[in-house]
Amino acid sequence: MPNLRPFVWHYGRQIGTLLGLIVLSTVLWILSPHFLTVSNLINVAQQTAINAVIAAGMTYVIITAGIDLSVGSVLALSGVVLGSALRAGIPLPMAILVALVVGFSCGLVNGLLITRGGLPPFIATLGMMSVARGAALMYTGGRPISGFSESFRVLAIEEFLHIPSPVWIMLAVYLLGHLVLTRTKLGRYAYAIGGNEQAALLSGVNTKWYKTLVYGLSGMLSGLAAVILTARLNSAQPIAGIMYELDAIAATVIGGTSLMGGEGRVVGTLVGALIMGVLRNGLNLLGVSSFLQQIVIGSVIIVAVLIDMALKRQK
Amino acid sequence: MKLRSFVLLLSLIVPILFHSACQRGVQREGAGPEVALVLKTLNNPFYVDMEKGAREAAQKLRIRLVVQAPDREVDVEKQMQIVENLIQRRVAAICLAPCGSREIVPVIAKANRERIPVLILDTRVDAEILRQAGGSVTTFIGSDNFEGGRIAGEFIVKTIGGKGQVAILEGIPGHETSDERTRGFRKALSGSPGIEIVASQTANWERDQGFNVFQNILQSHAKVQALFACNDLMALGALEAVAAAGKTGAIRVVGFDFLADGREAIRSGAMDASIAQHPYDIGRLAVENAHRAIKGEPVPREIPVPVELITRTNVSESAGGTP
Numbered sequence: 029m030p031n032l033r034p035f036v037w038h039y040g041r042q043i044g045t046l047l048g049l050i051v052l053s054t055v056l057w058i059l060s061p062h063f064l065t066v067s068n069l070i071n072v073a074q075q076t077a078i079n080a081v082i083a084a085g086m087t088y089v090i091i092t093a094g095i096d097l098s099v100g101s102v103l104a105l106s107g108v109v110l111g112s113a114l115r116a117g118i119p120l121p122m123a124i125l126v127a128l129v130v131g132f133s134c135g136l137v138n139g140l141l142i143t144r145g146g147l148p149p150f151i152a153t154l155g156m157m158s159v160a161r162g163a164a165l166m167y168t169g170g171r172p173i174s175g176f177s178e179s180f181r182v183l184a185i186e187e188f189l190h191i192p193s194p195v196w197i198m199l200a201v202y203l204l205g206h207l208v209l210t211r212t213k214l215g216r217y218a219y220a221i222g223g224n225e226q227a228a229l230l231s232g233v234n235t236k237w238y239k240t241l242v243y244g245l246s247g248m249l250s251g252l253a254a255v256i257l258t259a260r261l262n263s264a265q266p267i268a269g270i271m272y273e274l275d276a277i278a279a280t281v282i283g284g285t286s287l288m289g290g291e292g293r294v295v296g297t298l299v300g301a302l303i304m305g306v307l308r309n310g311l312n313l314l315g316v317s318s319f320l321q322q323i324v325i326g327s328v329i330i331v332a333v334l335i336d337m338a339l340k341r342q343k
Numbered sequence: 344m345k346l347r348s349f350v351l352l353l354s355l356i357v358p359i360l361f362h363s364a365c366q367r368g369v370q371r372e373g374a375g376p377e378v379a380l381v382l383k384t385l386n387n388p389f390y391v392d393m394e395k396g397a398r399e400a401a402q403k404l405r406i407r408l409v410v411q412a413p414d415r416e417v418d419v420e421k422q423m424q425i426v427e428n429l430i431q432r433r434v435a436a437i438c439l440a441p442c443g444s445r446e447i448v449p450v451i452a453k454a455n456r457e458r459i460p461v462l463i464l465d466t467r468v469d470a471e472i473l474r475q476a477g478g479s480v481t482t483f484i485g486s487d488n489f490e491g492g493r494i495a496g497e498f499i500v501k502t503i504g505g506k507g508q509v510a511i512l513e514g515i516p517g518h519e520t521s522d523e524r525t526r527g528f529r530k531a532l533s534g535s536p537g538i539e540i541v542a543s544q545t546a547n548w549e550r551d552q553g554f555n556v557f558q559n560i561l562q563s564h565a566k567v568q569a570l571f572a573c574n575d576l577m578a579l580g581a582l583e584a585v586a587a588a589g590k591t592g593a594i595r596v597v598g599f600d601f602l603a604d605g606r607e608a609i610r611s612g613a614m615d616a617s618i619a620q621h622p623y624d625i626g627r628l629a630v631e632n633a634h635r636a637i638k639g640e641p642v643p644r645e646i647p648v649p650v651e652l653i654t655r656t657n658v659s660e661s662a663g664g665t666p
Contacts, residue, residue, distance in 0.1 A: 060432075068431040075424045170516035170545055174445045174472070185449075257420060261446040262472070267417050267515070312428035315409040318385055322414060 042296040045284055049303050056310040063313055076305030077194035081253040083279035084205045085246030087297040090280050092242050093222040093289025094149035098156035099250045100269035104164040106131040107254035111173035111264025128251040134160055135247020139240030164266040174263035184259035194256045205294040222289025279304055282332040375405040376435035378633045381425055382412040383440050389600055389622050396626030404634050419443035426450040430457050436633035440465040444519045445472050452478035460636040464629050466520050481636050484628050484646040488523035491618040491650040495597045496531025498616050499569045502595050506537025507568040510560050512577045513545040524573045546577045553580025561588050569595035575605035575617055582613050601653050609658045619651040
């Protein structure tokens with residue numbers, strides 16, 4: 029029998045989250061005959077994709093002990109820029125690139141305000157949240173942009189091996205996100221900055237540069253989420269993504285990333301996002317009242333953090 | 344330690360899920376077909392009333408009714424998720440008040456593919472985009488918003504004597520409901536060259552935004568004589584702005600929806616009129632026609648629900664007034 033101990037030690041907190049997902053799914057499977065079907069599971073994965081992609085960036089930010097409240101607004105801004113680029117007849121790959129660049133730039137501005145301007149991340153990204161939303165509204169005059177070619181819509185509905193493309197995009201983001209976090213300087217330094225920024229700085233890490241880059245990454249992933257959302261709705265809405273930051277933070281926290289920084293894993297966040305997706309789906313399948321759903325989701329977030337804190341005390 | 348945390352998590356979730364499963368069991372005794380009612384939100388009395396009408400009709404027809412709505416009216420993506428999930432639940436019909444006329448189209452097409460009839464309530468879907476997506480809807484049940492805007496406009500033309508400055512508070516831009524009401528209103532005013540629309544801005548259907556936006560409008564256009572707000576919430580917010588400016592009674596304010604608060608404002612004379620819709624009837628007709636569609640009986644393509652001008656003269660006799 030292979031020795032599982034190092035693996036368990038390494039991913040202890042994430043395994044806990046995964047077990048949570050399995051238990052939740054089992055309960056839903058018992059309660060609803062419609063839950064455990066292939067089409068429903070694909071449905072859940074697809075619904076999770078947008079939040080999961082944003083939450084991957086959020087995980088990096090939170091690992092550096094920061095926060096990014098601007099993701100929802102940046103998503104809206106990237107989305108409407110993408111929408112107008114498509115309407116202007118710019119080729120699809122270029123238009124997507126533009127959306128990513130818009131997201132990345134907003135993120136860089138966040139990062140610069142934090143590292144060069146000395147603003148707390150909460151304030152810098154709160155400001156960006158309002159600025160990007162306002163820019164999206166101004167850019168469109170408040171109206172949604174729609175009427176794209178079918179080739180764009182394909183991004184949301186095209187299936188490869190029976191799995192729709194948003195799910196593939198999500199998986200690719202997490203694979204890359206995991207590799208970058210565990211195998212590259214950017215990843216290792218993110219932990220170092222979140223663990224003890226002063227110590228990281230003194231050991232020669234260019235903390236300002238890497239922090240800025242992390243916010244840029246978060247913005248870029250918001251841009252990518254905008255591509256998926258716009259394709260899914262077949263419309264780019266300047267009011268899209270309101271409160272998405274909270275869903276992304278919730279997925280990250282449920283996934284075991286500490287808001288104090290220095291620890292966390294993207295795979296945990298993926299499971300966290302799936303827990304939220306499964307929960308919403310299950311509550312719909314069971315016909316639970318919309319109000320009760322909010323209570324359940326809020327409670328799960330609180331319980332997840334309580335568990336996290338209890339575990340830390342025991343360490 | 345991990346075990347304890349799971350017990351904690353489970354002790355929270357399991358009772359809630361079982362509770363709802365049990366509720367479902369109780370409803371199942373009716374054993375009729377299951378109809379889903381997906382609203383824009385449940386924190387607007389208008390949709391709460393619609394739900395009430397639907398529930399009572401469902402009880403009469405022995406239909407099991409599932410009611411769901413996103414937390415926020417603008418969150419069309421969440422609404423899509425709800426519809427997708429209800430398709431998975433294999434409901435027999437879906438009555439849907441769309442959060443976005445265009446954005447919601449893909450899931451309508453999805454329901455069509457599963458042969459689930461979709462009845463659209465309150466806000467029309469974009470016919471052209473629906474056609475492109477290869478989707479179809481069974482019927483549209485809703486108020487005639489254009490007509491409502493038009494009678495609101497006629498009322499204002501009459502009360503200000505055919506000349507003066509007028510402002511409009513629009514709902515969320517690009518929403519068919521707001522666009523139709525505004526269009527109807529402008530149409531009514533087009534015959535009176537003495538009337539000038541000096542401002543037409545959105546307050547996103549919200550009360551506090553109605554206050555802020557109209558306060559700003561009053562700053563730049565002090566001579567505004569009348570306001571048409573595309574819903575009562577914005578009108579009520581605007582009334583506060585009118586009061587703050589010390590102009591109560593000097594500006595004619597007309598809302599839309601005839602909410603309970605709107606009714607009080609009309610009684611007290613602060614507000615001049617509102618256009619009453621009958622959301623209870625929309626909900627009732629939705630379930631009745633879903634029942635017909637499930638049984639394969641013909642359903643009319645359009646089911647208009649009349650609107651009504653409520654002013655001080657008829658406010659007491661009108662039983663309506665969404666609570």
